[in-house]
Amino acid sequence: MASENVLTLTDDNFEQQIEQGEGLAVVDFWAEWCGPCRAVGPVIESIADDYAGKVLVGKLDVDSNRKITERFNVRSIPSILYFKDGKLVETVVGVRSKTQLEELIQTHG
Numbered sequence: 001m002a003s004e005n006v007l008t009l010t011d012d013n014f015e016q017q018i019e020q021g022e023g024l025a026v027v028d029f030w031a032e033w034c035g036p037c038r039a040v041g042p043v044i045e046s047i048a049d050d051y052a053g054k055v056l057v058g059k060l061d062v063d064s065n066r067k068i069t070e071r072f073n074v075r076s077i078p079s080i081l082y083f084k085d086g087k088l089v090e091t092v093v094g095v096r097s098k099t100q101l102e103e104l105i106q107t108h109g
Contacts, residue, residue, distance in 0.1 A: 005048035007058035025056040
């Protein structure tokens with residue numbers, strides 16, 4: 001990952017980092033083989049940089065982290081899930097523009 005502001009999430013650290021966290025978190029559910037995921041990756045990294053210290057931004061590889069992927073019923077990727085104070089508040093499936101993703105940050109932030 002190009003941005004140091006993007007947290008790598010796993011089945012092991014998801015609960016502590018996201019569900020026990022405060023404030024807004026944006027999690028990109030993705031896979032290496034997924035073309036649309038690679039397209040949205042730079043957008044996620046840009047958001048992580050722009051909102052560093054304000055919004056936690058993470059990526060979760062669905063192939064390596066089945067438990068969390070299944071728990072949140074992620075069936076299509078990319079899926080971008082928004083969490084507010086540890087609770088799921090929004091799910092976006094498919095490629096979206098930075099503007100569209102930022103609008104949801106404003107909505108839930």
